[in-house]
Amino acid sequence: MSGTGLTGGGIAPFRVEIPESDLDDLRLRLSRTRWPERETVTDWSQGTPLGYLQELCTYWAERYDWRATESRLNALPQFRTEIDGLGIHFLHVRSRHEAATPLLISHGWPGSVVEFLDLIGPLTDPDDPADAFHVVCPSLPGYGFSDRPAVSGWTAEHIAAAWDELMSRLGYERYAAHGVDWGSFVTAILGERDTARPADTRRLVGIHLTMPFARPPEQQVELSEQDMAGLAAMKRFQQNEGGYSVIQTTRPQTLGYGLTDSPAGQLAWMAEKYWAWSDHDGDLEKIIPRDRLLDAVTVGWLAGTAASSARIYWESQNKLALGPVGIPAAVSNFPKDGRMPRPWIEGRFTDLRRFTDHDRGGHFPALEQPELLTAELRAFFGPLR
Numbered sequence: 001m002s003g004t005g006l007t008g009g010g011i012a013p014f015r016v017e018i019p020e021s022d023l024d025d026l027r028l029r030l031s032r033t034r035w036p037e038r039e040t041v042t043d044w045s046q047g048t049p050l051g052y053l054q055e056l057c058t059y060w061a062e063r064y065d066w067r068a069t070e071s072r073l074n075a076l077p078q079f080r081t082e083i084d085g086l087g088i089h090f091l092h093v094r095s096r097h098e099a100a101t102p103l104l105i106s107h108g109w110p111g112s113v114v115e116f117l118d119l120i121g122p123l124t125d126p127d128d129p130a131d132a133f134h135v136v137c138p139s140l141p142g143y144g145f146s147d148r149p150a151v152s153g154w155t156a157e158h159i160a161a162a163w164d165e166l167m168s169r170l171g172y173e174r175y176a177a178h179g180v181d182w183g184s185f186v187t188a189i190l191g192e193r194d195t196a197r198p199a200d201t202r203r204l205v206g207i208h209l210t211m212p213f214a215r216p217p218e219q220q221v222e223l224s225e226q227d228m229a230g231l232a233a234m235k236r237f238q239q240n241e242g243g244y245s246v247i248q249t250t251r252p253q254t255l256g257y258g259l260t261d262s263p264a265g266q267l268a269w270m271a272e273k274y275w276a277w278s279d280h281d282g283d284l285e286k287i288i289p290r291d292r293l294l295d296a297v298t299v300g301w302l303a304g305t306a307a308s309s310a311r312i313y314w315e316s317q318n319k320l321a322l323g324p325v326g327i328p329a330a331v332s333n334f335p336k337d338g339r340m341p342r343p344w345i346e347g348r349f350t351d352l353r354r355f356t357d358h359d360r361g362g363h364f365p366a367l368e369q370p371e372l373l374t375a376e377l378r379a380f381f382g383p384l385r
Contacts, residue, residue, distance in 0.1 A: 011169060014078040014089060016070050016145065018302050023066060026263055026301060030061040033264040044275060048268040056271065056290070057264050064294045066302075072117060080145075081169060083162045086154070089113075089145035090138035092170060095124040100132035101205060101385050102172040103377070104163060104190075108181020108211075109248075109309055110270045111364070112144040113137050114295045115180075118370040123377065130385070131378045133176070138166060140182065142308030144299050149308065156182065156316045160189035164203065176205040176381045181363065182312055184211040191325035191349075205384045206328035206353070208377060210365060214340055214348035215322055221343040226357070230339030237338065241276055244269070248310035249317045256307025266306055267297050277363035279336040288367050322348060330354035330380040332373070336362030354380045 038050040080089050091113055094100070103123065107115050116137050123133045139146040141154045141162075163186060167175050179187030187207050194204040223231075247255055259266040271293060280287040300309060329349040333339045333356065346352050356376060361369040 009082060009169070011079050011081045014080045014145070016073050016078070018066065018070060022302055026298075027061045029263050030057050033057065033262065035264075044272070048272045048275070053264065053268050053271070056267060056294075059290060060263070060267065060294055060298075064291060064298070066298055069114065069291075069295045069298070073114070076120065078145075081166065083165055084158070086141055086149060086162075087147040088138055088141070088162065088166065090136060090166065091116075091120070092134075092136050093120050093124050094134045095132040097129040097132035099129065100124070100134045101381055102167065102170075102175035103133040103135050103381070104167060104175055104177040104187075105135060105137045106163065106177070106179040106183030106186050107137075107140065107143070108179070108183045108185075109143075109312065110273055110296060110300065111181065111183075112296060112299045113139055114144075114292075114299055115364065116366050119366050119374055122370070122374045126378075130382060133377075133381075134172075136167065136170060136172075136175075138163060140186075140309070140312065142311055143305055144303055148305060149311075152315065154312070154315055155319050156185045156312070157189055157319070157321075160186045160193060164190060164193065167203070174203055174205055176207070176384070178208040178377060180210045180365065182316075184209040185213065185316070185320060188212065188322075188325060188349075191327050191329060192321070192323040195324060195326040202327065204327050206330065206381060207325070208330045208332065208380055210332050210334065211338060211363075212329075212331050212340060212345050212349065213320070213322060214344040216344055217347045221341075221347075223341050223343065226339075227341035227343070230341060234338050234340075244273065245313060248313035250314070252307055252310035252314050255310055259306035260304055263297075263301050266301055267294075269306075270297050270300070274364065277336060278368055279334065279360055279362040287362075288364065292367055325349045326351055328353050328384055330376070331356070332365070332376050333357045334361035334363070334365055334369075335359065 039046040076091050076093055078091055080087050105116055120135055123135050126132055142148045177187045177190050187209055191207045194202045259269055274288060274293055275284045278284055278287050325348060328351050330353055331345060365373040
């Protein structure tokens with residue numbers, strides 16, 4: 001990687017340049033994987049199936065082309081800057097339309113900036129100038145090509161403050177924000193911070209979330225059948241899918257040793273989540289192509305971020321205030337993602353302008369349904385410009 005030397009809060013150009021020796025090491029480790037026995041079921045209920053993982057690993061070692069993804073990243077303007085002592089990597093793609101709205105996009109776990117590559121062209125270069133955005137897409141601390149924190153304290157609240165500082169450094173005094181997964185938490189916190197400012201000094205045009213969280217109101221509210229179904233689905237998720245979160249919340253360092261040493265282990269850990277959280281008919285690769293799945297895993301492997309990316313769970317556990325958000329907000333619900341009751345969301349996001357229940361899509365809309373997500377961002381932010 002080049003362009004990483006940076007101090008004093010400046011902004012330096014950056015390119016991803018992975019040494020060939022790192023790719024050789026990846027292939028060697030894949031060839032030397034020590035496999036467990038196969039699962040004793042015929043589905044994914046015990047985790048990533050052995051046969052599927054072995055097939056993915058063979059493809060990863062023999063056919064996957066990291067250099068194509070590296071070139072795709074390097075075709076976009078990338079930078080690094082130091083905030084609170086930590087080097088932050090980000091994409092900053094300006095539209096040719098000067099009046100475009102600045103849009104901050106935040107990913108989560110197990111994602112990275114590569115998750116948003118299919119959005120950047122449509123957002124920055126639409127046919128209609130009224131649909132144009134200047135896109136800023138940072139890598140979370142401990143993810144991708146941002147630095148891995150060496151001290152504790154990089155909570156979701158800290159990240160939100162850093163993102164606001166980043167937008168100021170780029171000269172954006174007013175901007176829009178969108179987030180998924182942990183990016184939704186960070187984006188909502190940006191909304192909390194803005195709500196606390198005097199109205200004439202607020203910086204956010206509005207926020208768009210795919211995973212809003214809110215507490216039940218003190219007074220009982222009537223919930224629709226859809227709201228009740230969403231709560232039941234979240235309970236099932238905690239029972240059947242929540243083990244990863246418990247481990248990453250309590251022992252991210254212990255987990256990191258195995259995943260940092262074994263690419264097959266990291267692929268199994270992440271592929272299970274893409275399979276379980278995406279909206280598909282049993283064939284994940286109809287929705288998220290194999291190369292896009294491996295892009296996400298390869299960024300994490302090459303950057304060595306298995307422990308540092310998981311640590312956001314440990315950092316932020318029991319530290320999320322879920323405070324009131326009084327600026328314009330929108331929510332996009334996708335059927336294979338979590339859905340909190342609308343009255344709870346309205347209780348926290350008091351200026352909720354748009355609430356959309358989509359008929360398809362999951363936890364990774366930028367990968368699964370990029371056109372649908374692009375249309376949502378345009379529809380919500382357009383009237384706010």
